[in-house]
Amino acid sequence: MPDFVAPTLDLHALAPEFVLAGVVCVLLLLDVVLLDRAKAIVGSIAGLGLLGSLVPILTLATSDHPTRTMFGGSYVVDSTSLLLKALFIVSAYVVVLLSTNYIGEGDYWESEYYTLLVSSVLGMTVMASARDLISIFVALELLSIPAYMLAAWSKRDGRSNEAGMKYYLMGVFASAILLYGMSLLYGWSGSTQLSEIGRAIGEKNSPAVTLGVVFVLVGFAFKVSAVPFHMWAPDTYEGAPTPVTAFLAVASKAAGFVALIQVIGQALVLRMNVMIPVVAVLAALSMTIGNLIALRQTNVIRMLAYSGIAQAGFMLAPFVASQYGGIDAIVIYLVLYAATNLGAFAVVMAIARRTRSAEISSFGGLFSYSPGLAVALSVFLASFVGIPPLGIWYGKLSVMRALIESQGRWATVLAIFVALNTAIAAYYYLNVAKTMWFDDAPEGESTPIKVPTSLRFAVGIALVATIALGVYPGPLTDAATPEATPAAAPSGR
Amino acid sequence: MDKYNWALPVVTFLPLAGALVMMLLPKEEEQLHKAIALLTSLATLAVGVFVFLQFDYGNGHFQFLVDRSWIEVINSRFIMGIDGLSLPLFGLTLAVVPLVIIYSWNHIPDPGNPKAFLALMLILETGMIGSFVAEDLILFFVFFEIVLLPMYFMIGVWGGPERKYASIKFFVYTLFGSALMILSFLALYQHAHTFDMRQLRELSATIAHGTQLLIFGGMFVGFGIKVPMFPFHTWLPDAHTQAPTQGSVILAAVLLKLGTYGFVRIAINILPEAAKSWAPVIAVLAVIGIIYGALGCLAQTDMKRLIAFSSVAHMGFVMLGIATLTRHGINAAMFGMVAHGLITGMLFFVAGSVKDRFHTLEIKRLGGMLIQMPKMGWILGFASMASLGLPGLAGFWGEFPAILSAYSPAAGLSVGLFRTLMVIASLGTVLAAGYLLWLYQRTAFGTPPEEFADDPHVHDVVLTEWIAWAPFLLGIVVFGVAPGLMFNVTETALKALNLGW
Structure with missing residues (x-):
């Protein structure tokens, strides 16, 4: 037994997490001290707190030591993890903007809402740095448990309760499978650290390792709602309050991918023979089945849910090519997808304030009476399709590039799947655009929809990010590409 | 020459800037929107003219x-960058857009809203110009x-x-x-x-032949759908028939050329070896397109749909010229692209104006155009003659050299196959004469049908139409009389491209 060595804490590196934890405490205290009077300020404090936690991320990104390692390699802050943390925090900030009117005007508990939201974000930022099974699992639970409660936040709405319950049961089930897989990996390698596990399982093969790898992948497949583990997503998305849906669809899903990136990138690179077929099948199924079901949807939130499943397929595919820039492609895709998806949710919420409905048919003629919203949503839809120079096109391009580059059989097949599914997806995304532009407005709709300032701001942020990053993806690719590209990895062909 | 390197980005993005300005103004100011759109497109054209003046025609x-x-x-x-292959299409785009905007002055289709209509047209212009001047594959893809x-919204x-x-x-x-x-x-x-088109041919020469064939196949589908080649053509009659006049004109005049230009500039230029293996396939499909398009025309009862099918046939001639992989054939194809743009664009304009007056394009219900509105009737006749390839008009120089070039395709291609195709393609020109003259006979000759005989909506060509159409008519004559104007430009570029044939 080696002597106990006190771990060195790099406070600067941990500052974003500390700020977020501080915000959680402040929100809790405010609720306790001010009671109902807290309602007026909790939203703003949550928003400001989230922005505040971006400050240390910026100072870290510009500091001389961009890569900082703690706890014997279990916790790493590098440029990619900073980018992901910023992604989570900015997404959560936009969700706060979306929530301001929605939660304030509805019959909701407000202080707890923001407390739980920020707690979940804290879990996500930890996830971005976790390089060890235990911290990954703790981060996963920290981000999931508040989300289960948020999904059921409309207390008197049966569907919201159903959403929360389904999400909770499926989430716990997934956690159990994940834990079982983790325990197998730990049992085989004798370490919880991903890099150690990678080394150990790379040397020898055994059915136990295969089983562990498959279980871990399946556990995360639930989190990212990959087919066939997607059943919870549409019901949860439809039932949950819309800002929470946006949070689940963007931040929570991204966190699942981040966990997969760590596990696959650090530990499973040497078990490509097991990993590639599993991930390839998941990816191909997700994009195809998600797209086909999305074609039939009449409710825009359910359509976004199924399209999210399909997009998860696009994001899973490059894991097959993880040594050929696949991981960078996923990170890039995540950021662009977050911008576009949040924007789409923001516009849908703005429209639903008037129409009181999320049925696609209720969008008829939107272009004639609210052209600004119609154009904004069209931009986001076109970005989903992958039309350059709007956001996601570059994500798709990076995904395809990685797949083609790796030249593997699975990767090539997946690249063709991505191409075909892009065309299929165009149909249902454009179906919404068609309704807004080509159909007639319902009787009496002629005045433009009034959009609250916070929603306006949210749409604006998403629009700027979607267009700017699509036209000039340089800064994004710089942050997503690790400084020293590990070229020594063996081939996964 | 590169001292003017600001010119191409300016030409490309000026329309987009105009569209952005329009988006910021309220939509009630309809005349203002029309003026901004027209001025933007004219300013773009002015920079384009500068490019034409400064262009070194001796340099390929x-x-x-x-x-x-x-x-x-x-x-x-x-x-x-711009060379002799891009220049004609670049010029065509710059000329067509302002003319279409002029035509829109009093022809904004239902449901109105010139702001959105013209802003979309300017965005379209940026995409089209960008595609013709981009020399990086990803940049090309973005504009494409x-x-x-x-176009979807239009x-x-x-x-x-x-x-x-x-x-x-x-x-x-x-x-x-x-x-x-x-x-x-x-x-x-x-x-x-690299995605740099200038380097890719050299760098991709070492790719295994089988892989080259696959890569070419992907491009073939992408560009082939855009052209459109048989059997990928089925979107075209629907899109053309349903599009507003302005949309049809732009679609016919410029958008289809993105496909054929892509074949010449990208597919064949980068992968000449694979092109050789694919050429027979392309040529056979092109000739099927010629015959199928012509037969399709004969069966149409709607004037606009007939013109749309004639596009399938005409683009077949262009593709046949390209498939011969000879300088002769590709020169003809480049000429055919511009000629088809002018002639079919003109035909769609006439169809749109006919529809405006009669509210129908049903050939059965039309007739006697030469009596009721003689000028329109003569223009239709002129454009039909040009379209069927009458010597002295632009259409001739696109079709006949393309057919001739199939007589001696590039070395390594089956002479027998191409000569057979040549014979079949020339039958296509006979069919073309058939369907165009028949169309003209049914719509222009005879007496006006009773239902429209005293219709006050039916009037002859108006001023905006004259302004919009005159350059088309002039272009058809000028390029018909002096085809060298364009052949010299494309030939210089093809020589410099040195595809080794």
């Missing part, structure tokens, strides 16, 4: 070259795709009764093609690690 290489870094990770650069959305919002079906069909078809095309681009990148 890229001029006005811009080369800036863009997406470093994948080594994709912002490269724009930018074109899709404005057809879908301002189109005919079946517009929803037609617009989505157009979009999904093209997107499917371009998704496969981008895979091909990435496969090239995987070997060459």
Whole structure:
């Protein structure tokens, strides 16, 4: 037994997490001290707190030591993890903007809402740095448990309760499978650290390792709602309050991918023979089945849910090519997808304030009476399709590039799947655009929809990010590409 | 020459800037929007004229070259340049857009809203110009795709009764093609690690022949759908028929050329070896398109749909010229592209104006145009003659050299096959004369049908129509009388391209 060595804490590196934890405490205290009077300020404090936690991320990104390692390699802050943390925090900030009117005007508990939201974000930022099974699992639970409660936040709405319950049961089930897989990996390698596990399982093969790898992948497949583990997503998305849906669809899903990136990138690179077929099948199924079901949807939130499943397929595919820039492609895709998806949710919420409905048919003629919203949503839809120079096109391009580059059989097949599914997806995304532009407005709709300032701001942020990053993806690719590209990895062909 | 390297980005993005300005102004100011759109397109044309004046016609290489870094990770650069192959299509685009805007002055289709209509047209112009001057595959792809959305909305919002079906069909078809095309681009990148079109031929020469064939196949689908080649043509009659007049004109005059230009500039230029293996396939499909398009025309009862099918046939001649892989054939194809743009654009204009007056394009219900509105009737006759390839007009120089070039295709291609195709293609010209003259006979000759005889809506060509159409008519005559104007430009570029044939 080696002597106990006190771990060195790099406070600067941990500052974003500390700020977020501080915000959680402040929100809790405010609720306790001010009671109902807290309602007026909790939203703003949550928003400001989230922005505040971006400050240390910026100072870290510009500091001389961009890569900082703690706890014997279990916790790493590098440029990619900073980018992901910023992604989570900015997404959560936009969700706060979306929530301001929605939660304030509805019959909701407000202080707890923001407390739980920020707690979940804290879990996500930890996830971005976790390089060890235990911290990954703790981060996963920290981000999931508040989300289960948020999904059921409309207390008197049966569907919201159903959403929360389904999400909770499926989430716990997934956690159990994940834990079982983790325990197998730990049992085989004798370490919880991903890099150690990678080394150990790379040397020898055994059915136990295969089983562990498959279980871990399946556990995360639930989190990212990959087919066939997607059943919870549409019901949860439809039932949950819309800002929470946006949070689940963007931040929570991204966190699942981040966990997969760590596990696959650090530990499973040497078990490509097991990993590639599993991930390839998941990816191909997700994009195809998600797209086909999305074609039939009449409710825009359910359509976004199924399209999210399909997009998860696009994001899973490059894991097959993880040594050929696949991981960078996923990170890039995540950021662009977050911008576009949040924007789409923001516009849908703005429209639903008037129409009181999320049925696609209720969008008829939107272009004639609210052209600004119609154009904004069209931009986001076109970005989903992958039309350059709007956001996601570059994500798709990076995904395809990685797949083609790796030249593997699975990767090539997946690249063709991505191409075909892009065309299929165009149909249902454009179906919404068609309704807004080509159909007639319902009787009496002629005045433009009034959009609250916070929603306006949210749409604006998403629009700027979607267009700017699509036209000039340089800064994004710089942050997503690790400084020293590990070229020594063996081939996964 | 590169001292004017600002010119191409300015030409490309000026329309986009105009569209942005229009978006900021309220839509009630309809005349203001029309004025801004027209001024923007004229300013763009002015810069374009400057490019034409400064262009060194003796130099076949890229001029006005811009080369800036863009997406470093994948080594994709912002490269724009123009040579003799791009120049005619570049000029065509710059000329067509202002004319279409002039035509729109009192022809904004239902449901109105000139702000959105013209802003979309300007965005479309940016996409089209960008595609013709981009010399980086990813940059080309971006512009190629930018074109899709404005056209989708133009057809879908301002189109005919079946517009929803037609617009989505157009979009999904093209997107499917371009998704496969981008895979091909990435496969090239995987070997060459650049998207620079100027270097790719050399760098991709070492790719295994089988892989080259696959890469070419992806491009073939992508560009073939855009052209459109048989059997990928089915979106075209629907899109053309349902699109508003302005949309049809732009579609026919410029958008289809993105496909054929892509074949010449990208597919064949980068992968000449694979092109040789694919050429028989392309040639056979091209000739099927010629005959099928012509037979399709004979069966149509709607004037606009007939013109749309004639596009399938005409683009077949262009593709046949390209498939011979000879300088002769490609020169003819380049000429055919511009000629088809002018002639079919003109025909669609006439069809649109006829529809405006009679509210129908049903050939059965029309007739006696020469009595009721003689000027319109003569213009239709003129454009039909040009379209069937009458010598002395532009159409001739696109079709006949293309057919002739099939007599002696590039070395290595089956002479027997190409000569057979040549014979079949020339039968296509007979059919073309048939369907065009028959159309003309049914719509222009005879006496006006009773239902329209005293219709006050039926009047002859008006001023905006004259202004919009005169340059088309002039172009058809000038290029018909002096084809050397264009052949010299394309020939110089093809020589410099040195494809080794």
